[in-house]
Amino acid sequence: MMKAAIINAYGGSEQLVVAEQAIPHIQQDEVLVENMATSINPIDYKARQGLMQGMFQWQFPVTLGWDIAGRIVAVGQDVTNFKVGDAVFARPDIDPTGRNGSYAEYTVVKADKLAFKPENITFNQAAAVPLAALTALQMLEKLQVKAGHKVLIQAGAGGVGIYAIQLAKLMGTYVATTASQVNHDFVASLGADQVIDYHAYQIQDVLSDYDAVFDMVGDIDNGIHILKDGGHLVTISAQLTAQQQQTPNKTITTGWLDTNGKDLTTLADYITKNQLQIVVDSIYPLTTEGMRAAHQRSETHHARGKIVVEIKKETV
Ligand SMILES: NC(=O)c1ccc[n+]([C@@H]2O[C@H](COP(=O)([O-])OP(=O)(O)OC[C@H]3O[C@@H](n4cnc5c(N)ncnc54)[C@H](OP(=O)(O)O)[C@@H]3O)[C@@H](O)[C@H]2O)c1
Secondary structure, three states: OEEEEEEOOOOOHHHOEEEEEOOOOOOOOEEEEEEEEEEEOHHHHHHHOOOOOOOOOOOOOEEOOOOEEEEEEEEOOOOOOOOOOOEEEEOOOOOOOOOOOOOEOEEEEEHHHEEEOOOOOOHHHHHOOHHHHHHHHHHHHHOOOOOOOEEEEOOOOOHHHHHHHHHHHHOOOEEEEEEOHHHHHHHHHOOOOEEEEOOOOOHHHHOOOEEEEEEOOOOHHHHHHHEEEEEEEEEOOOOOOHHHHOOOOOEEEEOOOOOOHHHHHHHHHHHHOOOOOOOEEEEEEOOHHHHHHHHHHHOOOOOOOEEEEEOOOOOO
16 A cells, blocks of 8 residues: 545545555556655646546546656566666656546556656656646747747746746747746746736737747737737647637647657756756645645745655655
């Protein structure tokens, strides 16, 4: 048996309870990871509230969580590129049964979703990478961002935003971002060229002729407004109207991350070369109180970087 944070009904953070659960079994193309850490993403509290039922039909108890960092303890017979003892990280597939989340001491992961954990970071830091950084990388690619482009990254201080700013700079772009005043120096330290206090200004008051807008706050019409002809907008947090999707001369789409070990290895290489910083907002333990507090922190919508859950203390 293992310890896992489960929910037995949809609702508030009080639904989260740490309980004994069966250790999941692997198939031939999977590995079993003993998790050292996981992290919180907004999809976790949205799922907990029951807002993802259109996409996932789970049966209770449900184990949430989609970031893992840990060591492999078992490998399926078809797995050739990883072995027992390897330190890895991943954003596993979302399990249709709802049982195989990462708020647990063990999680099953398909081998093609794994990457080796960079040696220069802790497991707590590694758990802060997969879902958010893969999303940032893939959405910038979807936006067809190129050197010299002007890119707006909304919510630069958040989990996805911290990676998007740094990756967009690595791609050679000029980056504008939105943040509360208290985070302006922080996002500038990640590389943002221009910071807009979204409490005081609308983006179209300040920006125009942008090549790309990476939206994660649902500010779609304003995002479309600041795009030049030929520009792209992708949103990861809103449904688009037919009119928005049919905007003349501009490409307006939604995005959803496609987890894979290849892109995660690209991110691991940046981290190994100290080109991609990981920012941890806070660390909570895998206890009932810890998980509830971690979700409450995420639901403030003002985390600075990533919220991490330490499952097992790292010994050096
Ligand atoms: N489709 C996908 O594949 C996918 C993947 C990942 C995430 N998402 C979605 O993307 C969104 C962002 O995720 P996340 O992990 O980055 O969230 P997060 O870490 O919770 O974001 C927190 C940040 O949002 C900023 N913020 C809040 N309201 C804002 C506003 N109106 N304008 C600008 N910034 C604002 C805050 O900045 P200040 O404190 O400076 O105000 C804070 O730093 C969520 O809705 C999530 O569900 C979707």
